[in-house]
Amino acid sequence: MSDTLAATRPLAPAIEPAVPPRPERLVSLDVFRGATVAAMLLVNNPGTWSAVYDPLEHAAWHGWTPTDLIFPFFLFIVGVSMAFSLLPRLEAGDAPGRLFARAAKRSAILVLLGLLLTAFPYYNLDLAHLRLPGVLQRIGLAFLLASAVVLFTRHRAQIGITAALLLGYWAAMMLVSVPGYGAGDLGKDGNLAAYVDRAVLGTDHLWKSAKTWDPEGLLSTLPAVATVLLGVFAGRWMRSPRSPADRLVGLFLAGTAAVTLGWMWNEVFPINKALWTSSYVLLTAGLALHALAVCYWMVDVRGWRRWAGPFVWFGMNAIAAFFLSGIVARLLGMIKPGGVALKQRIFDTAFDSWLPAHDASLAFALCFVALFTGLMGLMYRRQLFIKV
Template structure:
């Protein structure tokens, strides 16, 4: 989940992870806040269904970093024999708080407190569930067992989605409203608590948590590799590139019969995005933590150090900013729409939101205010 900065056991900051997290937060804010949803550059949109755009990488990169962060946060506690029950209870508390933040944010933006139509799944609930399950697995199982769980999650999900007949449909399929995951969500959560644009399926549904767990475990595997003290840094980076490339190649092959799809969080999507995240983190790690090139990192560290706050504000702040009107026009219509082409005005407005959010995070950073859960 978006989290506080991670430190190694000897208190040396893993700066590359903070930068990677901050860069992801900035990208998320950019794609979620265009000035005009009708005018967006294609790379800044989600895929309509199958496929993967740069925007589709943001959410899985967060989950990947959940896994990496757990290793750095939990390793010393696990090694020193800390009370694992207490750690699990803390993880459960954080999970519940993340879910409550999601639901409270929805109510805050609506101001009608319509609990009967409150969307229960979502980005933070999925991050919370993956975080909790990964924490338990890290504390209670071996690395080999986690590798088996990873494989079982991806293969098991593939078999469920492509071979199990869907009640009321009669055959397995990967269409938005008639796949097995959509049926489970409508049956358990009911349509009133699903994604508001359709009420027939949800891109963060229950069954999709299974492969999303695989994304967290992918990051945990990479974090475990990074923490090894018996390997030279260049060897670590080389193997991270190798793992990443192999994962992408397998994903592209699997895509032929189980398409890369963010909404379904297909197994091929897990490998494709996990491979790219591994390559991205390897680049950051080599440049920043190994080569010591840190001059460009500050803006991203500001975002990464208060990621959960930035995440929440990125959804709330623009909503209320657009409500402020002068002469019947909001800031987008006054400052950007008259001076740029429609698609560029939309992009510049999104960049403006990113800068504004960064300034808020900068003030918190300067005052050493780090909001944690």
């Protein structure tokens, strides 16, 4: 549009304010985000939870599996995206307070969506027993807190805050005594994060499968903020006026350093997704840097984009894909023709009747992802993007 206007009007006067150039859009970031969301749908929707391949399950407690990379990858991507959205506006002179107000609105919408998804379809649910933490709630809170850091502090201070979050969380988890358990207990019930969740939220508002702790609890959201901030640093690097080769080398070197530090920290503060330990933050951020580098090289440097179309569809409607998939999954379990859940009937008839149990469960999950790939493709073709 600007080119057309320029061709039909006289030259602008010299006093007209310059319009800052639009920030570079990384298609590879959309691909990375979309692949992460697609993986999230895959692991969240097996045909049956009694037959799931080990890599598609979370680690029982300490340790990690490929599934444990998905959520931190998404938060890391949130941080990279912030560098391409918030920072250009800040540099163009937008007031930090105004930008933070927008971030607070987005955060509130994410938290509300998370609560609606948790309660669906029982909106007459006793609020005294509604789970308050959740995936979307953590994304919203981590985004809000990271936005405050990015908007109101300088780059060096942001590095210091990230380090303080990781070191402070480690110190608190290892040194603060929990009544009845003592200090340094990293068990499911005896750790400080679980104690804080019980004390602040009460057991009626925690993850029902655990009842005494929550994998998206309050205290463990603080190191999740560090995950977002590490993504912001990666985004700053990608926005810098460096050659593609320099960007790639920097991503790989930083990723390798983070993975190494994460493994070293694991010796005294075990890698644990449910606790979102500091070692887990560094390990997953390092692997996310490597994954981003690979996507950047393939998609933006080499220009190999034909294969990546479906991931772009998911990446451009990430929150919609996650929210709608949660609704559909819930409905498949609730609709019971003949007294049998629709999901169970589909699984038994179309998959479990002729495939081994684990393969049948995986095949159902793949078909679920394929269904949403088609939906996201339709939305993309119609330019229907649901933004929060």
